[in-house]
Amino acid sequence: MTQQAEASQKLKPHKIWQDGHMPQPCAIVIFGATGDLAQRKLLPTLAHLMHDHPLPQSFCIVAFARRPLDDEQWRAMALKSINTYMPEDDRLDEEGQKQFASHLFYCQSTFEDSQGYQKLKQLLEKLDREQGTAGNRLFYLATPPETDSQIIAQLGAAGLSHPGQGAENGHEEHGNHSNNHGKSWARIIIEKPFGHDLATAQKLNRDLGRVFRENQIYRIDHYMGKETVQNILAFRFSNGIFEPLWNQRYIDHVQITVAESLGIGTRAEFYESEGAIRDIVQNHIMQVLCLTGMEPPVAFDAEAIRDEKVKLLRAINPLTPDEAKQDVVRAQYVAGEVDGKHVVGYKEEQGVKPDSTTETFVALKFFIENWRWEDVPFYIRTGKRLPKRSTEVTIQFKRVPHQLYKPSETKGLVPNRLTIRIQPDEGIALKIGAKVPGAANQLSSVDMSFSYNQAFGIESPEAYERLIADCILGDSTLFIRRDEIEASWRIIDSITKVWKQLPPRRCILIKLEPGGLLRRMGCLSAMDVPGITLSCLWHDAAEARVYIS
Numbered sequence: 001m002t003q004q005a006e007a008s009q010k011l012k013p014h015k016i017w018q019d020g021h022m023p024q025p026c027a028i029v030i031f032g033a034t035g036d037l038a039q040r041k042l043l044p045t046l047a048h049l050m051h052d053h054p055l056p057q058s059f060c061i062v063a064f065a066r067r068p069l070d071d072e073q074w075r076a077m078a079l080k081s082i083n084t085y086m087p088e089d090d091r092l093d094e095e096g097q098k099q100f101a102s103h104l105f106y107c108q109s110t111f112e113d114s115q116g117y118q119k120l121k122q123l124l125e126k127l128d129r130e131q132g133t134a135g136n137r138l139f140y141l142a143t144p145p146e147t148d149s150q151i152i153a154q155l156g157a158a159g160l161s162h163p164g165q166g167a168e169n170g171h172e173e174h175g176n177h178s179n180n181h182g183k184s185w186a187r188i189i190i191e192k193p194f195g196h197d198l199a200t201a202q203k204l205n206r207d208l209g210r211v212f213r214e215n216q217i218y219r220i221d222h223y224m225g226k227e228t229v230q231n232i233l234a235f236r237f238s239n240g241i242f243e244p245l246w247n248q249r250y251i252d253h254v255q256i257t258v259a260e261s262l263g264i265g266t267r268a269e270f271y272e273s274e275g276a277i278r279d280i281v282q283n284h285i286m287q288v289l290c291l292t293g294m295e296p297p298v299a300f301d302a303e304a305i306r307d308e309k310v311k312l313l314r315a316i317n318p319l320t321p322d323e324a325k326q327d328v329v330r331a332q333y334v335a336g337e338v339d340g341k342h343v344v345g346y347k348e349e350q351g352v353k354p355d356s357t358t359e360t361f362v363a364l365k366f367f368i369e370n371w372r373w374e375d376v377p378f379y380i381r382t383g384k385r386l387p388k389r390s391t392e393v394t395i396q397f398k399r400v401p402h403q404l405y406k407p408s409e410t411k412g413l414v415p416n417r418l419t420i421r422i423q424p425d426e427g428i429a430l431k432i433g434a435k436v437p438g439a440a441n442q443l444s445s446v447d448m449s450f451s452y453n454q455a456f457g458i459e460s461p462e463a464y465e466r467l468i469a470d471c472i473l474g475d476s477t478l479f480i481r482r483d484e485i486e487a488s489w490r491i492i493d494s495i496t497k498v499w500k501q502l503p504p505r506r507c508i509l510i511k512l513e514p515g516g517l518l519r520r521m522g523c524l525s526a527m528d529v530p531g532i533t534l535s536c537l538w539h540d541a542a543e544a545r546v547y548i549s
């Protein structure tokens with residue numbers, strides 16, 4: 001390929017600050033700044049944001065962490081991270097690194113020590129005076145979930161849930177709509193998992209509510225920062241031809257798949273307590289489900305969109321114990337080979353109990369009980385060590401009411417199917433029937449395809465970049481509201497409570513009979529990966545093998 005052709009294939013940079021939306025100066029305080037999320041995602045994202053989409057000069061990042069470091073040691077640590085984790089063609093040159101480092105500050109404390117929060121308060125006030133952070137604070141809790149309530153209470157006790165006095169017109173945010181015009185603000189981002197079940201999520205919401213107003217709270221799910229997830233709304237509500245078909249009259253079923261090819265890696269402790277249903281279904285899949293199924297909002301704003309998402313979640317009845325047994329399958333991956341290399345099974349992973357019943361795969365069926373979706377099954381599935389990494393939503397339309405062609409002529413034909421690929425290879429494909437060229441009447445399904453990269457030639461922002469930028473701007477559209485998170489847990493609890501009561505079963509092999517459980521559940525195709533026994537997925541196969549624990 002010529003250099004010119006290569007250059008023309010290079011994606012153009014995206015815009016993150018829309019016209020008229022300029023970020024205010026602020027201090028971002030990262031709790032858990034030495035942890036995996038902060039080092040691998042947050043710091044590289046902030047470095048990119050600062051370098052490519054200039055943040056105001058008076059912008060600071062404060063690490064609140066327990067290791068005995070000073071500002072210079074913290075800067076060296078942060079630079080090492082961004083040089084390791086930023087994509088190669090994004091890395092900052094020496095001057096850029098120096099610039100970035102000059103915005104970093106360190107406050108040493110444990111989460112438990114109230115003195116530490118006083119120290120933090122003094123540091124933030126100093127930054128307001130010396131760096132011009134204008135009293136604006138964003139607290140990012142990249143922390144073990146069990147420490148969140150402690151940190152929230154300590155922030156409240158230290159008076160840090162209110163903005164500082166740095167702004168000329170220093171006022172708190174009031175009312176439902178947060179904006180930046182002339183007011184200073186304090187906001188908090190809470191990472192997933194938000195609670196372990198409904199009761200713990202409600203408790204965390206109460207703990208937050210004692211210290212912060214709802215419009216200061218940003219519950220993050222990084223899936224909502226993905227362009228392709230946001231595009232579900234754009235696709236549905238900006239195209240006149242699909243919305244009239246988007247209902248039970250024309251849609252046979254919907255499938256939402258989040259498949260990962262990797263195992264649990266080093267996250268055994270976390271995964272053992274969460275499993276696939278809490279790690280993926282309760283948050284990412286429920287968000288995608290909401291955007292796919294919700295009614296049109298009255299406006300494109302945070303409250304209107306989240307109102308519709310909550311309405312949709314409320315239309316999903318918690319599963320009865322019988323439904324939870326019949327319509328939900330869970331499984332664990334077993335040992336096998338991937339790319340010629342032996343990989344261990346879940347129970348053999350370091351840190352996993354040999355008798356663990358934690359599911360690494362879950363497939364289930366929901367119904368949304370409203371006019372639009374009556375009797376349309378939503379098949380959900382997610383798992384680790386699956387044949388390929390893929391997140392997609394498939395809308396399967398009903399067959400034509402009367403088939404004119406002979407069965408022998410339509411063997412290669414499937415009903416219309418719209419697939420929204422969220423990752424990788426982001427795009428949309430619509431399967432349509434077409435005549436194979438030649439004298440015979442032979443029909444086949446073909447794809448009409450749209451690829452994000454090819455269509456726009458613009459790089460997509462990293463999910464965290466979009467979400468952090470939105471939080472700085474005070475736009476909570478892509479964040480999860482209190483009632484939304486609780487509605488989602490109510491559904492998940494109806495399944496996990498039944499699981500808790502079931503005796504752990506030995507692994508059994510399920511055959512997928514035509515019309516049998518897995519086929520009905522949308523686990524419609526066997527994709528055999530050498531040695532990996534868990535192989536139920538996707539469309540049109542006669543058999544799938546699933547180990548259920």
Ligand SMILES: NC(=O)c1ccc[n+]([C@@H]2O[C@H](COP(=O)([O-])OP(=O)(O)OC[C@H]3O[C@@H](n4cnc5c(N)ncnc54)[C@H](OP(=O)(O)O)[C@@H]3O)[C@@H](O)[C@H]2O)c1
Binds near residue numbers: 065066111142192
């Ligand atoms: N990692 C990811 O990709 C990812 C993705 C989505 C969500 N999350 C969520 O983000 C949160 C953080 O995850 P992580 O993977 O970054 O966890 P992690 O690597 O275990 O980091 C935890 C951080 O908290 C600090 N910490 C723990 N207890 C403390 C205490 N008592 N006082 C002061 N500091 C303390 C640790 O400090 P030390 O370094 O000194 O131990 C470390 O900086 C979790 O809720 C996780 O579920 C993570």
